[in-house]
Amino acid sequence: MADYNKTILVTGGAGYIGTHTVLQLLECGYRVVVVDNLDNSSPVALDRVKSLAGKRAHNLSFHEIDLRDKPALENIFSSTSFDAVIHFAGLKAVGESVEKPLLYFDNNLVGTIILLEVMAAHGCKKLVFSSSATVYGWPKEVPCTEEFPTCAMNPYGRTKLFIEEICRDIYRADSEWKIILLRYFNPVGAHPSGQIGEDPRGIPNNLMPFVQQVAVGRRPALTVFGTDYSTNDGTGVRDYIHVVDLADGHIAALNKLGEPSIGCEVYNLGTGKGTSVLEMVTAFEKSSGKKIPLNIAGRRPGDAEIVYASTEKAERELNWKAKYGIEEMCRDQWNWASQNPHGYGSPDKPLKD
Numbered sequence: 001m002a003d004y005n006k007t008i009l010v011t012g013g014a015g016y017i018g019t020h021t022v023l024q025l026l027e028c029g030y031r032v033v034v035v036d037n038l039d040n041s042s043p044v045a046l047d048r049v050k051s052l053a054g055k056r057a058h059n060l061s062f063h064e065i066d067l068r069d070k071p072a073l074e075n076i077f078s079s080t081s082f083d084a085v086i087h088f089a090g091l092k093a094v095g096e097s098v099e100k101p102l103l104y105f106d107n108n109l110v111g112t113i114i115l116l117e118v119m120a121a122h123g124c125k126k127l128v129f130s131s132s133a134t135v136y137g138w139p140k141e142v143p144c145t146e147e148f149p150t151c152a153m154n155p156y157g158r159t160k161l162f163i164e165e166i167c168r169d170i171y172r173a174d175s176e177w178k179i180i181l182l183r184y185f186n187p188v189g190a191h192p193s194g195q196i197g198e199d200p201r202g203i204p205n206n207l208m209p210f211v212q213q214v215a216v217g218r219r220p221a222l223t224v225f226g227t228d229y230s231t232n233d234g235t236g237v238r239d240y241i242h243v244v245d246l247a248d249g250h251i252a253a254l255n256k257l258g259e260p261s262i263g264c265e266v267y268n269l270g271t272g273k274g275t276s277v278l279e280m281v282t283a284f285e286k287s288s289g290k291k292i293p294l295n296i297a298g299r300r301p302g303d304a305e306i307v308y309a310s311t312e313k314a315e316r317e318l319n320w321k322a323k324y325g326i327e328e329m330c331r332d333q334w335n336w337a338s339q340n341p342h343g344y345g346s347p348d349k350p351l352k353d
Contacts, residue, residue, distance in 0.1 A: 007031040009082045012089030014041035016198040019049050020247040026053040028251055037066040040201055042344035048195045067111035077122040084126035084257055093205045097156035108159035125177045128253045132160045133185045143310035146266045153302050171264035178262045180253040185239035185270035185309050187246050189329040190336035197336030199343030208333055215290040216341035222292050224277055226299035235277035239270040239308035242324035252320035270309025271322040287330035
């Protein structure tokens with residue numbers, strides 16, 4: 001269990017994975033300070049986290065700032081001593097990154113560099129970074145191990161790759177740093193309470209939020225890109241991981257940062273199993289009792305056929321393993337969607353395309 005005196009800074013803590021991790025941190029007895037610019041998240045989410053945290057809610061504080069605002073970040077580090085930082089903050093839509101690469105480099109890279117500078121200046125040199133399986137590009141074989149060559153296929157993926165390299169260089173230059181890079185596969189699901197979940201702005205970038213919006217009547221049909229892959233049913237295969245398992249992976253990573261031997265280490269967080277698009281849709285239909293109309297389209301350029309994780313290293317070294325399967329992922333996703341058909345917003349807030 002956690003040391004009750006530890007204080008963790010969580011950047012992007014109002015977002016999808018951030019809120020679930022903040023809640024787990026509070027439940028483990030940590031004090032948590034969230035910074036988020038609310039660019040792609042809602043303050044309502046943190047209010048929900050507080051109500052779920054109950055008597056531990058007082059251990060959560062929030063500052064609405066952008067990481068690129070160095071003076072504001074300096075103020076937070078000057079007033080609070082942090083034991084470690086979990087860094088989620090960043091833009092994450094692949095398509096948007098292709099259209100607006102400079103926006104992504106500015107937000108994700110500059111924001112991270114300023115964070116690292118301020119951390120170093122205040123002697124806080126423990127970091128858990130939210131990386132992504134996109135750094136594997138289109139892997140030639142599966143499962144993906146942490147030793148696979150990295151290769152990003154879009155500006156979003158490149159920002160993750162560049163930040164990983166920056167972290168390695170920092171550690172090489174100053175061995176006081178302890179950094180864990182977590183490469184997530186495909187986070188889905190929601191907290192079992194149905195109070196917090198994924199609420200993407202605009203057209204969802206990932207399968208499950210899109211399925212969810214079809215199920216609640218916000219979109220007419222799901223478009224399936226490519227049914228001619230050499231998989232069981234012809235649709236692409238991915239490694240979907242329950243967001244609560246992912247949040248637990250961050251607690252495990254924090255514990256690992258307490259070990260003297262850690263330098264800059266990378267771990268995959270996935271289930272180690274692949275699930276096809278159609279298998280996921282079928283499981284969601286079963287959980288929700290809703291039929292999901294499908295539009296079949298050609299393959300999307302840049303989509304890999306089969307990607308799933310090797311999770312052996314995380315199991316061995318972090319003592320962490322995903323507990324939930326696709327049934328629980330779909331059940332919890334539907335529980336969130338049915339209680340919050342418009343996410344954290346209201347019905348009169350139109351969908352932005």
